[in-house]
Amino acid sequence: MSEHESSGTGAGSGTGLDAWVRSVLRCPVTGAELVDGVGPDGQPELHSTDPQLPLAYPVRDGIPVLLESDARPLEPRA
Numbered sequence: 001m002s003e004h005e006s007s008g009t010g011a012g013s014g015t016g017l018d019a020w021v022r023s024v025l026r027c028p029v030t031g032a033e034l035v036d037g038v039g040p041d042g043q044p045e046l047h048s049t050d051p052q053l054p055l056a057y058p059v060r061d062g063i064p065v066l067l068e069s070d071a072r073p074l075e076p077r078a
Helices: 019-024
Strands: 034-038 044-048 055-060
Touching: 019 034
Parallel strands: none
Antiparallel strands: 034 044, 044 055
16 A cells, blocks of 8 residues: 555545545535445445535445435434
């Protein structure tokens, strides 16, 4: 593993995305920050932090699929 591959991903990053990549990605629907998550099937996802309209986006083969049509709703935060 190269230095670039091992730096910035953070321990436990289920998506495999470098931290700097995740920090610039935003929910295409609300513009909210995206954080690592895990879907009901155990697969990695990116979860929107929007309190009114939280959405989950799949990560397929290490690539975030930020399409509204592929997003699934999450329970709103209290």
